[in-house]
Amino acid sequence: MSFTYEYPRPSLTVDCVVFGFDGNGLQVLLIRRGLVPFLGCWALPGGFVLMDEDLETAARRELQEETSLREVFLEQLQTFGAPGRDPRGRVVSVAYFALVRPDQHPAKSDTDASEAAWFPVGKLPELAFDHDEILRAAQARLHGKVRWQPIGFELLPEKFTLGQLQALYEAVLGRSLDKRNFRKKLLALDFIAPLEEFTAGSHRPARLHRFDRPRYDALTEGGFHFEI
Amino acid sequence: MSFTYEYPRPSLTVDCVVFGFDGNGLQVLLIRRGLVPFLGCWALPGGFVLMDEDLETAARRELQEETSLREVFLEQLQTFGAPGRDPRGRVVSVAYFALVRPDQHPAKSDTDASEAAWFPVGKLPELAFDHDEILRAAQARLHGKVRWQPIGFELLPEKFTLGQLQALYEAVLGRSLDKRNFRKKLLALDFIAPLEEFTAGSHRPARLHRFDRPRYDALTEGGFHFEI
DNA sequence: GCAAAAGTGTTTATGTTACACCCATGT
DNA sequence: ACATGGGTGTAACATAAACACTTTTGC
Numbered sequence: 001m002s003f004t005y006e007y008p009r010p011s012l013t014v015d016c017v018v019f020g021f022d023g024n025g026l027q028v029l030l031i032r033r034g035l036v037p038f039l040g041c042w043a044l045p046g047g048f049v050l051m052d053e054d055l056e057t058a059a060r061r062e063l064q065e066e067t068s069l070r071e072v073f074l075e076q077l078q079t080f081g082a083p084g085r086d087p088r089g090r091v092v093s094v095a096y097f098a099l100v101r102p103d104q105h106p107a108k109s110d111t112d113a114s115e116a117a118w119f120p121v122g123k124l125p126e127l128a129f130d131h132d133e134i135l136r137a138a139q140a141r142l143h144g145k146v147r148w149q150p151i152g153f154e155l156l157p158e159k160f161t162l163g164q165l166q167a168l169y170e171a172v173l174g175r176s177l178d179k180r181n182f183r184k185k186l187l188a189l190d191f192i193a194p195l196e197e198f199t200a201g202s203h204r205p206a207r208l209h210r211f212d213r214p215r216y217d218a219l220t221e222g223g224f225h226f227e228i
Numbered sequence: 229m230s231f232t233y234e235y236p237r238p239s240l241t242v243d244c245v246v247f248g249f250d251g252n253g254l255q256v257l258l259i260r261r262g263l264v265p266f267l268g269c270w271a272l273p274g275g276f277v278l279m280d281e282d283l284e285t286a287a288r289r290e291l292q293e294e295t296s297l298r299e300v301f302l303e304q305l306q307t308f309g310a311p312g313r314d315p316r317g318r319v320v321s322v323a324y325f326a327l328v329r330p331d332q333h334p335a336k337s338d339t340d341a342s343e344a345a346w347f348p349v350g351k352l353p354e355l356a357f358d359h360d361e362i363l364r365a366a367q368a369r370l371h372g373k374v375r376w377q378p379i380g381f382e383l384l385p386e387k388f389t390l391g392q393l394q395a396l397y398e399a400v401l402g403r404s405l406d407k408r409n410f411r412k413k414l415l416a417l418d419f420i421a422p423l424e425e426f427t428a429g430s431h432r433p434a435r436l437h438r439f440d441r442p443r444y445d446a447l448t449e450g451g452f453h454f455e456i
Numbered sequence: 457g458c459a460a461a462a463g464t465g466t467t468t469a470t471g472t473t474a475c476a477c478c479c480a481t482g483t
Numbered sequence: 484a485c486a487t488g489g490g491t492g493t494a495a496c497a498t499a500a501a502c503a504c505t506t507t508t509g510c
Contacts, residue, residue: 054311055317079283094320179464201508203460204507389489412472459508460509479490481488
């Protein structure tokens with residue numbers, strides 16, 4: 001059919017902004033490029049979408065190929081398509097943002113050809129293409145979203161302390177929160193279940209909690225809305 | 229360079245979900261397709277992205293070509309790229325959503341070849357491609373957004389009554405609001421300026437108001453956040 | 457015993473909800 | 484005069500914010 005020749009076609013890629021949390025600050029996973037252009041430069045993991053592949057599938061495939069990450073929380077962010085954003089020609093990129101738990105973290109620096117490393121969001125290196133712009137959009141989304149969606153739990157281990165959760169919120173929101181009010185509010189929401197387990201370690205043991213997803217789903221079906 | 233042949237390329241389109249408000253209910257602007265596939269079927273305005281054209285520019289161009297709309301509020305919504313969403317082959321579509329004021333509304337039915345018409349969001353015809361899915365995503369975005377961003381004003385004339393504004397919020401949110409509380413809250417936000425003008429007409433004249441964008445911008449720069 | 461993080465309640469201020477009547481105009 | 488939408492205030496209630504000390508552990 002003549003259709004395939006009617007319009008010139010841009011190339012299509014996906015790029016992923018992968019956030020992690022180490023108990024202290026928010027981190028982003030970057031890879032060092034092994035190809036021109038921007039050879040040796042840090043960049044977001046990503047690559048070309050295959051012809052019969054769903055966009056999210058492409059993002060997950062690239063994540064696994066470049067960072068060994070599987071089964072992470074992944075959500076479409078925004079599509080970047082300014083002409084000139086890629087020196088090779090017209091390349092449109094669908095950006096995703098991902099949240100990974102500490103136990104899913106890939107090694108800080110692989111021995112593989114493709115080097116991957118975590119960087120604190122405050123201390124990022126120069127990035128290839130328009131990846132700094134994509135990253136800013138992802139940070140804005142995370143910031144706007146964490147207050148009314150339970151995405152914080154995607155960044156913590158399955159069992160976590162309220163102290164960890166608060167540190168995460170403080171890192172994402174960029175301000176400190178009152179400990180008593182934070183606990184009161186979160187526990188009142190009633191989808192964080194306290195466990196009979198405690199941390200061991202160099203201070204007073206802290207009670208562990210778990211995010212109760214079935215409970216959360218039940219609440220949201222009833223038109224429930226929270227805000228932190 | 230060999231790059232251009234390394235990867236097969238999907239075709240890239242933009243589609244626009246255009247919302248309008250007629251004082252009563254929320255409406256969506258659709259066009260009747262003049263080409264196969266889905267010839268004669270209602271669809272979202274949109275079309276192919278040119279090779280050296282920004283995505284938003286493409287959306288604005290298509291809007292003007294197909295619906296004569298210019299200078300509308302336009303925001304990127306989401307990108308739809310499931311293989312098989314277009315029977316012609318792999319076509320990825322970047323969806324936008326637009327808000328237009330009554331004075332920008334194109335004629336209800338053009339005499340032109342390309343027919344365009346407004347439909348109430350509750351009574352939509354069958355749509356081409358996956359446009360029903362795109363439309364649902366746009367409605368969800370509008371619903372989630374209207375409460376904390378001043379997008380309501382993009383759907384009303386420059387000078388409006390609080391009654392009109394409330395009717396719009398009720399249409400978007402799908403529930404009725406208390407008149408006194410609504411007025412109290414909106415006026416307290418302090419970016420809606422009352423004017424010394426009034427409607428004429430068949431009842432008690434209503435005071436007109438104007439959205440004070442400079443005032444709004446000043447407030448948001450100071451980290452201000454509202455919710456209706 | 458001291459450093460370090462965990463845990464816990466009350467008071468005050470602020471914001472949200474519910475609610476009913478008179479007003480100005482056109483017909 | 485009546486129908487129609489415009490306009491107004493207060494009291495009860497719920498939510499959010501401010502605030503300091505005791506507990507438990509490892510060293």
